[in-house]
Amino acid sequence: MSTSAHFKLSDFPHKVLDPIATLTVPPTYATIKHAQRQLMTNAAAIPTLNGGGAHGHMALTLTALAYADISDVPFVIPVAPPANPPPGATQPQITENNRVHQRDADIYNLYVAVNNALRQQLLDAIPRIYVRALAHPMFEFSNVTCLDLLSHLWTKYGTIKPAELQKNFQSMFTPWNTTEPIESVFLQLDEAIAFSVDGNDPISEAAAVRAGYEVIAHSGLLLLDCKEWRKLPLASHTLANFQQHFSLADDDRRLTATTGSLGYANVLAATPSLTPATVSDTLSLPFSALSVSQTSVSSPDMTYCWTHGTSKNRRHTSATCKNKAPGHRDDATATNTLGGSTKIWTAPKPPK
Known part of the structure; x- marks a missing residue:
């Protein structure tokens, strides 16, 4: 449906917004x-x-103060021009007045249509119940x-609650889906930090680095690189260094996993075992899965x-695994590992 000579709803990148709330679940800061x-x-x-021209009609969604953070040129709310252009004494004046009037009308109509x-x-x-306070009885x-x-939504529902802050902190410990690049781990750390800042309870960089390390260590894929990281001075354990260190490590891991005839599992098998004493160092680990051993797997449990x-x-x-490494064998069993992993794995448990 066209709403203006210069604007169509199909011009929006997001044709439909994701739900903000339901009748049973109110709006939250995140939604x-x-x-x-x-x-x-x-x-x-x-x-x-208008507003410098670099941000389109974004001022329709921001306060004047917030818009000033992104543009040095204020966005001036268009005013409806008179119904008719002013008269002119000569034909050139009439033509120019008509042109200016049409321009002002187009600017105003577009602003109204987009809003x-x-x-x-x-x-x-969003269900009307959450915004009904703004509705006019007739209009x-x-x-x-x-x-x-x-x-209205920000004022009434936009406060971050303690439970949301705790859930956000735990989100940093979401296990790494190793079919995705390691940048997905970095992203969940960055998003958790940003959320905590908005909630006036910022997560420290050191805490984020520790959480990211535990997620990567728990995956069991970069054991030697984890060992190298632990050897670095604590002063160098910054978020930037963490991301650079493990990004390079994962690049090498992926290259190794796709080259060589032994396959990825044999690369892991050749990695020195990681014991609890090795990983404990100065970290308080919420995961219980960082111990690797050659314990027999004959237990029926x-x-x-x-x-x-x-x-x-x-x-x-082997057959039901959802995060299979390159070269994975679905037919591998405890009695015939087919060169697979020899470690003991348990699900990660984020801190409470």
Whole structure:
């Protein structure tokens, strides 16, 4: 549907916003922020020279103070021009007055159209019960802007609660899906830090580095690189150094896993065993899976996985494994490992 001669809803990168809330689950800081980002992206996609011209109509989703953080040129809210252009004494004056009037009308109409579309997207993403305080008895939300709705949601539901801060802290310990690049570990650390800052309870860089190290160490894929990291002076355990160290390590690991005739499991088997005494150093480890040994797997309570070794998870076998290393063998068993891992694996447990 076209809402203006210069704007179509299909111009929005996000055609539909992700749900902000349901009737049983109210809005949260995280869902409001996600909606804000989507709306900002949509608004920025509709160009205008107003506000410096670099951010489109993003001012429709930001306060004037917030917009000033991204632009040195204020965004001036367009005013509707008169219904008719002013008269002119000569034909050139009439032509110029008509041109200016049409330009001002186009700018204003586009501004209104984009605001209306953004407002409707937001209303479609949230039950009316959470924004009914802004509705007019007769006109409902027709005189309410997108920014009005966002400001209301932030004020009433945007406070980060202690339980959310704790959940956010634990999110740093989400196990690494090793089919994805190691940057996914770095991303979850960065996002947790940003969330904690917004909640006025910042996670320290040292705590984030420790969490990231435990996630990587628990994967069992970069044991030698973990050992090298532990040997570095604590003063060098910065987040930037951590990401650089393990990014290079994972690049090498992936290269090794895809070259050589022995296969990835034999590379792991050739890695020195990691004992609890080796990994304890100065860290307080929430994971219980960092011990590697050659313990027999004959216990009936244990199962075997070519990639991860033995575990007490009866649903985790070579055939059912969801995070298989390159060269994984589905037919490997405890009695015939086919060159697979010899370590004992347990699920990670983040701190409470």
